[in-house]
Amino acid sequence: MNKNTIIRQLYAIEAVKLGNFTLKSGLTSPIYIDLRPIISYPALLQAISDLIWEKVKHIKADLLCGVPYTALPIATCLSLKHDKPMVMARKEAKNYGTKKLVEGHFKPDQNCLIIEDIVTTGASIIETIVKLKDVGLKTPYAGALVDRQQGGTENLAKEGCKLITVFTLSELLEELKECGFSMAG
């Protein structure tokens, strides 16, 4: 599945919409993106994971960690296909049992590549970085599908994490235009 087909499919399943949308921050945006529905389209999930992989495959990562929830299936997909061990940073500690915030097996100082779907300010990734660093892991890189260009790159850089994405929001808008989609359509 090439980039163009992926974008058409994301549009078809309404994971991407054009119009006037008000974001959580109160800002308005000409584009709405919510990748949660991709779990219902396994071939698309695989194709999106492949696009991200193309951008990050040169990175020497010992482990992968998806940011909950939407990026978890993407990280799983990459882990299975490329035989990369995964760890999981839970959104909340379980209120019983081992109370680990990072699940899975790892060794201190291993490099963990963070996988995210869409980056806005980078806050969710930073939450994950804090948990991973807390158990001694290194997080020099994060890979994602879309950078909404709202400070994510800069905020992550402050944490020593380089953000690598497939599309910036502007590039995604360009690609949508090339596919013949517009705000009127």
Next chain:
Amino acid sequence: MNKNTIIRQLYAIEAVKLGNFTLKSGLTSPIYIDLRPIISYPALLQAISDLIWEKVKHIKADLLCGVPYTALPIATCLSLKHDKPMVMARKEAKNYGTKKLVEGHFKPDQNCLIIEDIVTTGASIIETIVKLKDVGLKTPYAGALVDRQQGGTENLAKEGCKLITVFTLSELLEELKECGFSMAG
């Protein structure tokens, strides 16, 4: 990877231990099982998913739904390999945005096969069933790796859900013995 190899690997990574363990319920058990580490062993994750699939592949399911968290990568693995759409029943509603308890695309009355790792009383599966039924989905079957035989089958039957597992706890203990593992070793 055959059953025997899978059990040896689970033992090697300490996802399965023999000894005297006190469970949440206060009961003691000769076996400890916690599949959370399998995310760090992609080939093992795939093999366990395959074992579960063998038991449930005859079921006419429109959708798969993994019970958070440990079964999510197993469900993702099955979804990708067998091209089955997935939905996700979140553990908590997001406190902003669309507040959907069930993510993904589905139609009312579709059959959703629930995937779990280990079933004790079935409480986590029932929590998932409630959310799925609430959005109009049917949940006639749940597939899991291990049935700890603590009422799961009966409790799920009351909800109209048939539990299908690869091992009961007794069978797993037998298999461990056949592999040469004992409480002393």
